Amino acid sequence: MEISISTGSGFWNPIVWLIALLIALLITYAIRSLGRKDYKRGKEQIKPFLSGNAEEDVEKLHTKGDNLYWGFRQSLAGYYKLMQKIHSGDLRDYVVWFVVILVILSFVVFGVM
Amino acid sequence: MIDLFEHIPALLIAVPLLGAFLTPLLGKVNKNARNIWVLLILALTAAMSFLLAQDVYTNGIKLYTFGADIPSLTHPDTVSIPVRIIFEIDGMSVFMLLISVIIGFLAALYSISFIKDENGIERYYTLLLLLITGMIGMELTGDLFNFFVFIEITSISAAALIATMVDREQSFEAAFKYLVLSSIGALFLLLAIGFLYGQYDALNIATIASSMQYTFADRMALVLIIGALALKAGLAPMHMWMPDAYGEAPPSVTIAVMAATLASLYGLIRMCFTLYGSSIFNLSVIGALIVAMAMISIIIGATMALIQSNLTRAIAYAAVAEIGYMLLGIGTALHVGINEFGETALTGGIFHIFNDVLDVGLLFLATGAVIYATNEKSLSNLGGLARKMKFTTIFFLIGLLAAAGMPPMNGFASKIIIYESVYRLNPLLSIGAILASILMLAIFVRIFYSVFLGPELPNLKNVREVPKAMLISMAIISMLIIIFGLFPGYVIDNLVAPAASALANPESYINAVLLGGA
Numbered sequence: 001m002e003i004s005i006s007t008g009s010g011f012w013n014p015i016v017w018l019i020a021l022l023i024a025l026l027i028t029y030a031i032r033s034l035g036r037k038d039y040k041r042g043k044e045q046i047k048p049f050l051s052g053n054a055e056e057d058v059e060k061l062h063t064k065g066d067n068l069y070w071g072f073r074q075s076l077a078g079y080y081k082l083m084q085k086i087h088s089g090d091l092r093d094y095v096v097w098f099v100v101i102l103v104i105l106s107f108v109v110f111g112v113m
Numbered sequence: 114m115i116d117l118f119e120h121i122p123a124l125l126i127a128v129p130l131l132g133a134f135l136t137p138l139l140g141k142v143n144k145n146a147r148n149i150w151v152l153l154i155l156a157l158t159a160a161m162s163f164l165l166a167q168d169v170y171t172n173g174i175k176l177y178t179f180g181a182d183i184p185s186l187t188h189p190d191t192v193s194i195p196v197r198i199i200f201e202i203d204g205m206s207v208f209m210l211l212i213s214v215i216i217g218f219l220a221a222l223y224s225i226s227f228i229k230d231e232n233g234i235e236r237y238y239t240l241l242l243l244l245i246t247g248m249i250g251m252e253l254t255g256d257l258f259n260f261f262v263f264i265e266i267t268s269i270s271a272a273a274l275i276a277t278m279v280d281r282e283q284s285f286e287a288a289f290k291y292l293v294l295s296s297i298g299a300l301f302l303l304l305a306i307g308f309l310y311g312q313y314d315a316l317n318i319a320t321i322a323s324s325m326q327y328t329f330a331d332r333m334a335l336v337l338i339i340g341a342l343a344l345k346a347g348l349a350p351m352h353m354w355m356p357d358a359y360g361e362a363p364p365s366v367t368i369a370v371m372a373a374t375l376a377s378l379y380g381l382i383r384m385c386f387t388l389y390g391s392s393i394f395n396l397s398v399i400g401a402l403i404v405a406m407a408m409i410s411i412i413i414g415a416t417m418a419l420i421q422s423n424l425t426r427a428i429a430y431a432a433v434a435e436i437g438y439m440l441l442g443i444g445t446a447l448h449v450g451i452n453e454f455g456e457t458a459l460t461g462g463i464f465h466i467f468n469d470v471l472d473v474g475l476l477f478l479a480t481g482a483v484i485y486a487t488n489e490k491s492l493s494n495l496g497g498l499a500r501k502m503k504f505t506t507i508f509f510l511i512g513l514l515a516a517a518g519m520p521p522m523n524g525f526a527s528k529i530i531i532y533e534s535v536y537r538l539n540p541l542l543s544i545g546a547i548l549a550s551i552l553m554l555a556i557f558v559r560i561f562y563s564v565f566l567g568p569e570l571p572n573l574k575n576v577r578e579v580p581k582a583m584l585i586s587m588a589i590i591s592m593l594i595i596i597f598g599l600f601p602g603y604v605i606d607n608l609v610a611p612a613a614s615a616l617a618n619p620e621s622y623i624n625a626v627l628l629g630g631a
Contacts, residue, residue: 002602005526007533008457014521014599062570065492065563066422069555073420080420087353087417091290095297097350098340102301105336105402112398 119184121165122177122200125210125249129158133242140235148225151238155221155245159214162249166207170611174625175202176255187626194320195626201255201319203622204611208463209252209379211608212470215593216372217245219586223478224365226580227485228277237277243270244369248376255626257306258316260380261299264345267373268295275362275370287354287361294354298341305337319626322388322619331389338384339399345377348403348440349410352433356417359429364481367425368474371432375466378439382616385447390619400448404538407444408545410437415549418556424483424490427560428476431516431553435469438462441546442531445538451617454537459616461530464609468515468523468597475512475590476557479505482579482587483564492563494572499565501576506565508587513561515594517554523597523604 004013039045048055055061073080086093117124132154140147169175177184177200188195202210221241228237243266250263272295276288306316308330313321325331347355355374359367385396414434421427442462449455482505489495499506515522518529528550536543578584597604615622 002606003600005530005601005605006457007530008454008537009533012520012526012529012601014526014601017521062496062567063562065495065559068559068563069419076416079416083413083417086350087356089353089357091293094290094294094351094353097353098294098297098344101343101351101406102336102340105340108398108402109332109336 118164118168120177121161121168122175122184122202122253123179125158125161125165125253126246128161129154129242129246129249133239133246136238136242137235140238144234147235147238151221151242152218152225154242155214155218158245158249159218162207162210162214165202166211169202169204169207170607173203174615174621176200176625177202177253194315195317198259199255199317199626200253201622201626202253203625204613204615205379205383205463206252206615208467208608208612209376210249212375212467213245213248213252213372216368216470216474217241217248219474219478219589220365220369223368223481223583223586224363226582227365227481228363231277233277237274240270240274241366241369244274244373248373251376252379255318255622256316257309257318257321261303261306264295264302264377264380265299267376268292268299268345271295271358271366271370271373274366275358277363277366278361281361284361287357290354291358294344298344301337301341305334305341308334308337317626318383318388319623322391323623323627325389325391335384335389335399338388339381342377342381342384343403343406345374346381346440347374347410347433347436348406349413349433349437350406352410352413352436355433356421356426356429359432359477360423360426364425364477364484367429367477367481368470371470371474371477374436375470378436378466382443386616387619387622390616396447397450400444400446403440403444404448404535404542407437407440408542410434411441411546411549412437415552415556419552419559422492424480424492424495424560424564425477427492427556428473428480431476431556432469432473434549434553435465435473435516438528438531438546439465439469441535441542445535445542449538454534456613456617457530458534458538460605460609460613461527461534463612463616464601464605465524465527465531467604467608468527468594471590471594471597472512472516472522472524475508475587475594476516478583478587478590479509479512482508482583485579485583486576487573489573492560495564495570496567497565497569497573498576500569501573502565502578504578504584505587508584508591509561509565511591511594513554513557515598517557518550519554521598523594523601526598526601 003015004011136147136151139150176187178187179198181197187199228234247263247267251260254260272288272292275291276284278284309321310316312330313324315321344351362370389396411434414430414437418427418430421430439462442458446455446459484490486502515524518524532543532547
């Protein structure tokens with residue numbers, strides 16, 4: 001069964017990749033095994049240390065989906081403002097975009113081709 | 114005695130159609146009998162599709178003339194052109210057919226548990242079978258008007274399915290938008306068919322393709338066909354119905370509607386490469402335009418998915434970006450022609466069609482499992498579900514990695530072909546596509562973290578794993594993703610290459626009909 005594929009300027013073989021991944025995992029395991037041996041599961045040492053402050057309720061520590069990538073959204077606020085304006089949810093706007101594309105296609109087919 | 118094997122193309126329409134109309138009757142008798150009936154009909158349709166695929170891969174293009182004494186006889190020698198409806202099935206048709214029947218079966222299997230408490234389940238299954246019939250018809254027919262009829266069947270049944278959750282006004286709104294836009298697209302398509310029929314007095318794709326003269330009517334029809342089918346395929350900036358429809362439909366419907374969208378994309382590809390594929394037309398500029406629209410789809414889809422707080426809408430925008438990846442490869446092939454890297458780009462684009470419906474489809478089904486278990490769609494109200502829904506978590510993770518194009522999943526195999534071939538057209542296109550793919554990974558990681566990781570939330574303490582039928586559907590898709598990812602060479606050689614070859618050689622498609630007379 002053929003596994004490799006030609007990508008035009010190279011090739012892709014997932015089995016080679018998996019072997020490389022396995023080697024990387026083995027190296028990772030070897031490095032990890034060099035770590036401290038006195039780690040004890042279920043003792044105080046596994047609890048997070050927050051600069052000596054009491055740990056909050058774990059539910060409150062969960063970062064909600066809406067808060068993730070806040071910085072990305074803020075830095076692209078202008079772009080997103082425009083995009084949200086375009087994605088108005090108004091069906092008439094959807095039809096306008098269809099007409100715009102028909103006009104561009106007409107220009108290309110009758111004017112350029 | 115009738116040779117049923119010879120009549121498979123007709124049976125592929127007749128069997129699901131019969132199944133659709135008998136489903137409500139069986140539903141009145143027994144619910145389990147109805148469910149088994151629907152699955153049996155779709156399993157039979159899938160089995161016939163595999164037999165047909167085997168035949169096409171072994172013997173080449175298959176012709177089926179409706180009403181003819183000998184189905185392979187396209188026209189008697191006393192008539193110069195075919196006048197009957199002909200199904201013409203080549204490598205590309207079979208490729209799309211397999212997608213439709215596999216996804217149709219899995220959507221029905223998933224639905225058994227997912228919509229069991231909804232009203233009007235008989236109507237639901239009838240519409241689902243009609244939707245699958247429409248898709249199959251679009252992919253098999255070699256007749257333009259017949260294509261229009263099947264596109265209408267898919268549009269109407271898909272719109273009704275999107276509104277399945279009748280108690281939610283958002284579903285109605287999404288269905289209404291889908292129906293209006295589909296109708297507009299279909300009417301413009303009909304207008305284009307009228308132009309071509311008036312010019313050539315024929316509706317058969319091969320016959321018209323062989324007679325193309327590059328007249329005003331031909332070019333007007335080209336504008337209308339590309340516009341209408343790009344709208345149906347959800348190419349930016351005409352993608353806006355997709356987040357509405359995919360986001361509001363039940364996920365079992367979404368995956369079927371995704372397959373229907375890809376059937377429209379097939380129509381776009383077929384018209385460009387076969388109907389207008391003769392050397393008279395230079396579609397290089399159209400190819401460039403499709404590449405531009407594909408890049409816009411990728412960028413808009415990826416960036417808009419990032420800011421969604423609704424789980425299904427986020428994945429719907431990712432689906433917009435995935436349509437862009439397919440058309441980036443296909444548009445490049447149209448732009449540069451079938452040269453060395455044009456053919457590779459075409460292969461990558463076609464391969465990505467199958468990968469997209471598996472990857473994003475799995476994400477929709479896993480999302481559906483989350484909604485089924487929690488009745489929640491908002492990312493802010495979800496978290497910690499990996500503790501209660503282990504299998505769904507694994508399936509979502511597989512879908513996430515595949516859709517984001519992570520090796521060794523199938524999405525990576527098709528995307529790397531697209532990146533490397535498109536790079537030779539313009540490196541900036543590849544760089545943009547890769548950056549968008551990285552952004553997609555970030556989006557899916559955000560969704561995965563928000564929904565599955567973190568502490569157990571108090572409002573989700575009683576959540577349980579979803580029923581087996583839903584898990585089996587997701588498991589089958591996951592298995593296909595892994596197989597396609599680990600053996601991409603086998604998939605390309607046996608499924609994708611015949612499809613790409615069929616598009617690259619329109620003469621074979623044309624000659625099969627024109628020389629198919631006695």
